[in-house]
Amino acid sequence: MQNRVRQVFNLMILFRRSFSSSSSSALQPLLPISQLCTNGRLHEALLEMVMLGPETGFHGYDALLNACLDKRALRQGQRVHAHMIKTCYLPATYLRTRLLIFYGKCDRLEDARKVLDEMPEKNVVSWTAMISRYSQTGHSSEALSVFAEMMRSDGKPNEFTFATALTSCTRASGLALGKQIHGLLVKWSYDSHIFVGSSLLDMYAKAGQIVEAREIFDCLPERDVVSCTAIIAGYAQLGLDEEALETFQRLLSEGMTPNYVTYASLLTALSGLALIDHGKQAHCHVLRRELPFYAVLQNSLIDMYSKCGNLSYARRLFDNMLERTSVSWNAMLVGYSKHGLGGEVLELFRLMRDEKRVKPDAVTLLAVLSGCSHGRMEDTGLSIFEGMIAGDYGIKPDTEHYGCIVDMLGRSGRIDEAFEFIKRMPSEPTAGVLGSLLGACRVHLSVDIGESVGRKLIEIEPENAGNYVILSNLYASAGRWEDVNNVRALMMQKTVTKEPGRSWIQHEQTLHYFHANDRTHPRREEVVAKMKEISIKMKQAGYVPDLSCVLYDVDEEQKEKMLLGHSEKLALTFGLIAIGEGIPIRVFKNLRICVDCHNFAKIFSKVFEREVSLRDKNRFHQFDRGICSCGDYW
């Protein structure tokens, strides 16, 4: 209705103008364009422009472009642009830059680019605006090519340019170029600028060079929430959870106020460490400070609760969300998958597809397939995979989906099929895929296929110690000690390190870490004594040490001793000492649990009538009365 009135009003003005313009007196607008624009009367302002013709001038065009930009009014802006051309108004760099920014913000990147290309003189702002628009719309390589063009044509970047160019490097995985830019930064002393420094350290962190990132962080003359969050996120994404937590605490002690991005990254670290109490505390802070409850933050809360074993909290958060993104669904699906609840995974996946608000993405399908895998639903998994190939989900399987199927078939003991499946892959199998098959061969004692897979794997990934360990493990299980020694010798030659296995358990607000044959824990003697006592009771209840889990060629007594030294057994024993009766013992491990420890935990739960929850690298195991929720299937 209001528009109607305005249109009529415009017509009235038009009439008055056409009559008055026939007189000789100069055209006098009722209000100048700039004032009409600031009052939100864009249509009238455009009308003035038409009437004034070439007299619109710098201030008129400036105001008009500003107003069009505010309203993202593409049509109107295009009319202003056309008018400039028609009246042969050759705007200065400033106005052309405004035009460029206008097109950029309206997502008309080709038009923005054209404006830039046609500029007789470009300045830092025009270059930077173009680069940042490309960068923000996900066209990082275009952003970088404009940056390169700028450098070639002697344009001198400023802190704005560097900040945005570096983010483009991060997103386009252009670390090499980023390092060159780093050189320029140092030369022109921009490297201590906080915005530039943040994107610089973020770039190194995302490329996995966390030491470099930390150095830049430490050298910043000032720190703020964003630069701290960048380094926290960097640690969290690399799984360096303690460092992330430490930096967060430092942020607090330096009097900074975390925002929702900071909390999202912190929660990633907390879910890695399974620190549910800290996670709840963070959740409380978020609620008490009434921080905006963005999806990003809720997604990380869902992830934290589910990875800490509290699926019902995760689901409640999920259900209460107003706007769920694909990440929300994925986080929830992964939660069910890690708990082996294949049925829940499929049910939620069905809901997701019915709701049609967000589309499944590659991660969704990965979560669903791994859900089938952990839930012992191989045939369902296979048929979903076939559906992907047929185009049922809008997602074509990539290497990771193939890998997931190989993992699934391998886990269920269908080693030959898994081996055949690898041959069906459109691209060469990655080390990850071969690695999961090798692991399956170890579990199901398929020495022949395992040997060929293992040899191949060592060829393409000689630096990964895990490959040698599993292969020699496989040889060990077949009693082929000579091969074991050869592989171990090979491993030594390549001087590779393997991620040491460790387990931890929370007690009175602190984490107690154990590694194999631990001698560092303050209560180690108590633990060792208790372990002796436990192992006797366990054996009476039917625990037989699975000596094939020992890699080394030593005598049986020695092997048994080594088995009892496994970190998860130590953590479990400590739990029995420290955790009050009737409370479930919750242990976490950074690697996969071994067969012997799994069996140990089952019998442990029966003998001591204690529920045990163990989260390993892959999934949760809930032990109760001698049975594990994974059904001995992991």
Added chain:
DNA sequence: CTAGGGTTAG
């Protein structure tokens, strides 16, 4: 006029 950090994956 132009700028930095974000959740899910095996």
